[in-house]
Amino acid sequence: MSAENISNFRKFGKKIICVGRNYKALAAEQGNPIPESPIVFLKPTTSYIEPGQDIVIPPGCNEFFHEVELGVVIGTRAKDVAENDVMKHVAGYALCLDMTAMDFQLAAKADGQPWALAKGFDTACPVSEFIPKEKIPDTSAARLWLKVDGDMKQDSSTSDMIFPVPHVLSYLSRYFTLEPGDIVLTGSPAGAGPVSRDQVIDAGLEAGGQALTSFTFSICLEQTMHTID
Ligand SMILES: O=C(O)/C=C/C(=O)CC(=O)C(=O)O
Numbered sequence: 001m002s003a004e005n006i007s008n009f010r011k012f013g014k015k016i017i018c019v020g021r022n023y024k025a026l027a028a029e030q031g032n033p034i035p036e037s038p039i040v041f042l043k044p045t046t047s048y049i050e051p052g053q054d055i056v057i058p059p060g061c062n063e064f065f066h067e068v069e070l071g072v073v074i075g076t077r078a079k080d081v082a083e084n085d086v087m088k089h090v091a092g093y094a095l096c097l098d099m100t101a102m103d104f105q106l107a108a109k110a111d112g113q114p115w116a117l118a119k120g121f122d123t124a125c126p127v128s129e130f131i132p133k134e135k136i137p138d139t140s141a142a143r144l145w146l147k148v149d150g151d152m153k154q155d156s157s158t159s160d161m162i163f164p165v166p167h168v169l170s171y172l173s174r175y176f177t178l179e180p181g182d183i184v185l186t187g188s189p190a191g192a193g194p195v196s197r198d199q200v201i202d203a204g205l206e207a208g209g210q211a212l213t214s215f216t217f218s219i220c221l222e223q224t225m226h227t228i229d
C-alpha cells in the first residue's frame with residue numbers, strides 16, 4: 001500500500017483492532033480486574049467516520065459511552081514481531097473514539113456473547129486525520145483529552161497504559177498479521193462515560209507539549225443521520 005493510501009487509512013485500511021481495559025483507572029471505575037494480557041476485539045471498517053459526520057446512537061441503545069483513544073496506524077506488514085522491533089512497522093497515529101453501546105456490551109458480557117454490535121455499529125469509530133510517526137517520538141508520553149458539551153471528562157497520559165504500545169503491537173502480531181493501513185486502538189483512559197442525543201464531543205491529542213490534532217463530533221439518532229459517504 002502506498003504512503004498516500006496509508007495516510008488515507010480510513011478509506012483503504014483493512015482492520016480496526018482494539019485493545020480494551022488497558023488503563024488501571026478505567027478498569028477500577030468500571031469494576032473490572034486488571035487483565036493479564038491485552039483484551040482484544042475488532043470493529044468493521046464501516047464503523048469509521050471522520051470530522052463533518054455525526055456519531056449515530058445504534059437502534060435500541062439506551063446507554064451510550066464515549067472513549068478517547070490513541071490509534072496506531074500500521075505502515076508495513078508485521079507478523080510475530082518482537083517488542084523491540086515492532087515500532088518500525090508503524091506509519092503514524094490518529095486520535096480515535098471507541099464509541100460503545102454500553103448496555104449492549106454489559107448484556108453481551110453477562111451472557112458470554114461477543115461485543116460486535118456493542119462496539120462495531122456504523123459510526124462507532126470516529127477518527128482524526130493521519131498523524132505522521134515523527135510527531136509522537138514517545139508513545140508513552142502523549143496526552144489524550146475529551147470534553148462533552150465543553151466539560152472535561154477524560155484527560156490522561158498514555159504513560160498510564162497497562163500494556164504500552166510496543167507490547168500491544170507485538171502481542172497482536174502473534175495472532176493477527178498486521179497489514180499496512182490497519183489501525184490499533186490502544187484503549188481508553190479513565191473517565192469514559194455517557195453521552196446522549198444532541199451532545200457534542202470535543203477531543204484532542206498532544207505530544208511534547210504540542211497540540212497535534214483535535215476534532216468535534218455531534219451525537220444524533222438514526223432519523224437525523226448524515227449519509228456516511
Ligand atoms: O469490560 C471489559 O472487560 C472491557 C471493556 C473495554 O474493552 C472497554 C474499552 O474499550 C477500553 O477500555 O478501551
Ligand SMILES: [Mg+2]
Binds near residue numbers: 020021067069
Ligand atoms: Mg475502548
